Amino acid sequence: MSVSYWRRERSPVRQPSCDVVIVGGGITGLTSAYELCQRGMRVAILERHTLGSGASSRNAGYLMRGMAESYALVCNHLGRDTAKLVWRFTEENLTLLIERYSIDSLDSFHRKPSILVAMSDSEAEELADSERLLCEDGFETHLVRSGSDSLWRSLQPTLALVNPHDAALNPWQLVQRLRDGLISRFGDLATIHENSEVVGFHPDPSGIVVRTERSEYPCNRVLVCTNAWAQELLPDLGARIKPNRGQMMALRAPGVRLDASYYLNRGSEYLRQAADGSIILGGKRTHREGEEQTASDATTPEIQSELERYAKMVLQCDFKVIARWAGTMGFSPDGLPIIARADAQPAEVWFCGGLTGHGMSLGAKTAQAAVQTMLGEIESPFPADRFREKEPPAGLEPAT
Incomplete structure (x- = not known):
C-alpha cells in the first residue's frame, strides 16, 4: 500500500x-515494545492496519x-553452528512466550509434537x-515408523x-495476548496507533521524526518490523526481503484424528488438528511458485x-471447507532473519524481519x-552483512 500525496497533511500533528517508534504491530513489533518498556523506554507502535492483521494472525499456528x-538439510545449507543456533532460538522462543505471556493458558494452546514426515527413501535417509x-x-528427538492416527x-x-x-x-489469540501483556504492564510507557501508515522518516535536531498521513512522531530510534513490506520503507536493506504468499484452509472432517502437527514434502505441505477439532491445512x-511470489493475501x-x-x-x-485464507511471508535470501541497522537511513533506523515463514517459531x-542489538547489548545474531561476504545459499522453505 501507499499514501497519496493529497492525503498527507501539510501541517501534521x-x-x-518517545524513545523508540516501532513500525509494525505484529508479533515482532509487540514483543519488541515489551522488551523496550522493560528497560524503562517510551515506545510508540505504528500499525498501518490493525494489530496482527498481517501474517501474525494469518498463519497455521505452529510453534x-x-x-x-x-x-541435516539446514546443516548442509547453512552450517552446523548456524543450524544449532536456529534450533536453540526456536526452543527459547516458545519458552519466552510461555514464561512471559502464559500462552499455555489460552484455550487454543496444545502441547503437541511436530512431526516431519518422509514419504520416500531419500527423505527417510x-x-x-x-x-x-x-x-x-543435545536436542531431544526420536524417529518413528508407525502411528495410529488418520495420516498414518x-x-x-x-x-x-x-x-x-x-x-x-490460534495465532490471533497469541497476538491478543501479546497486546494485553504489553498494555497491562506498560500502559504508561507504550502507545499503540492503528490505521497509521508510515510514509517515511527524516533526521531532526532531536533525533528522528517518523511521518504518517496525519502525524509526526519524534523519537531517538526506529525499529521497522514490517517483514514482507520492508522495501516500502527501507529500499536498500528491504530489497533483500521478498514477499511470498502462503494459502490455507480449515476443514470439518468428522472422524479424523491427528495426533501431531505434520510437515510433509520437506515442509511444502502441513496440516494439524485445532483445539475445536477442525483440520488446518496449507501449502502447495x-x-x-512464481505466482505465489506476491504480497497479495487473496486466495x-x-x-x-x-x-x-x-x-x-x-x-x-468426506469433509467440508469452512474457511479459506492466505498470508504474506517475508523471505530472506538464506531463510534466516535479518537484524541490522538500515543503510541510507538516519543513523538509528533498524530492521527486524525476513522470518521466511517461521515467524511464530522465531518472531x-x-x-x-x-532490541538487544539495537541498544548495543549484543552483536546481531543475524547480521545483514553476511550477504555481502559471499553469495548466499538457496533459501529454505517456510514453516507457517
Missing part, C-alpha cells in the same frame, strides 16, 4: 516524543522447534541423519522425525483446488535479540 526442513545430528548436538493410516509414511515438545495455538505454494482457485485434492488424499473421508526471540 506533532505527537509527544515448532527448528524449521520445516530437516536439521535425510531424517535419519537429522536424528543423529540432533542427538549429538492413509499415507503409511516411510519414516518420521518427532520434535516432542512443540505446541500449536511450490506448485505455482487463488488453483492453489485452493490443489489443497482440496491433497486433503482428499490424506484424510480419505518473539528474534524481536528480543533485535
